[in-house]
Amino acid sequence: MAKIPRRMLIVDDSEITRALLRTLLRGEEYDVVGEASNGEQAIEMVQRLKPEIVCLDVDMPKMGGLEALAKIRELLPRTLVLMVTAHTERETVQTAIANGAAGYIVKPFNAGRVLAAIAAAAARLPKAAE
Numbered sequence: 001m002a003k004i005p006r007r008m009l010i011v012d013d014s015e016i017t018r019a020l021l022r023t024l025l026r027g028e029e030y031d032v033v034g035e036a037s038n039g040e041q042a043i044e045m046v047q048r049l050k051p052e053i054v055c056l057d058v059d060m061p062k063m064g065g066l067e068a069l070a071k072i073r074e075l076l077p078r079t080l081v082l083m084v085t086a087h088t089e090r091e092t093v094q095t096a097i098a099n100g101a102a103g104y105i106v107k108p109f110n111a112g113r114v115l116a117a118i119a120a121a122a123a124r125l126p127k128a129a130e
Contacts (some may be wrong), residue, residue, distance in 0.1 A: 006122050009049060010035045011042040012057040012084060016057045017107070021084070021120075022056055023109050030118070039063025046072050051079060052125055053118065055105070058085035058092060066095055073100040084109075090123070 008030045018035050025032055033049045036042040038060045046054065054072060055073050058065040069081050080102035089105055096104060100128070102121040105114055 006030050006053055006125065007033045007049070008118075009033060009042065009044075009045055009051040009053040010056045011037070011039070011054060011060070011065070013037045013060040016023055016060070017057070017084070020084065021114070024114055026117075030122075034123045037061075039065060039068030042068045043071050043075070046076055046079065052082045053102075053121060055081060055084045055118070056081050058083055058096070066099060067094070069096060069101060070099045078125075080124065082117055115121065 006029060008025065010018050010032055012018050022032050023126045026082050033051055034045045036102060040063045042054065042056065046127070056065045056069060065085065069083070072079060072081055082103040082105055083096045083101045083102065084107065086107040093104060102124065103117045105117050
């Protein structure tokens with residue numbers, strides 16, 4: 001019996017980045033259940049869709065990723081959040097980790113690194129049904 005795909009939400013203000021992530025995840029053991037372009041949408045969608053993994057950009061309009069990360073972890077502490085960003089400053093990375101980020105994917109990225117980071121985070125989730 002096939003494994004049940006991990007439910008994922010992609011949050012980035014760039015349509016190109018969302019499309020790239022969606023394409024990378026196609027054919028893998030992940031089900032992209034939604035996409036958002038800012039932190040406010042992400043909070044609403046996390047509450048409604050209850051994804052297991054969220055790929056979350058740091059720099060977005062309305063509500064940035066670091067603020068959204070803290071709220072997501074408060075609302076759904078078991079949901080794993082991977083930051084997807086070009087920001088590699090020590091302070092940004094430390095804040096993300098302190099707020100509960102499960103991983104950090106640096107843009108521009110390649111498929112192998114993205115899939116490896118997501119797989120490492122997914123390995124910390126309870127086993128998917130087989």
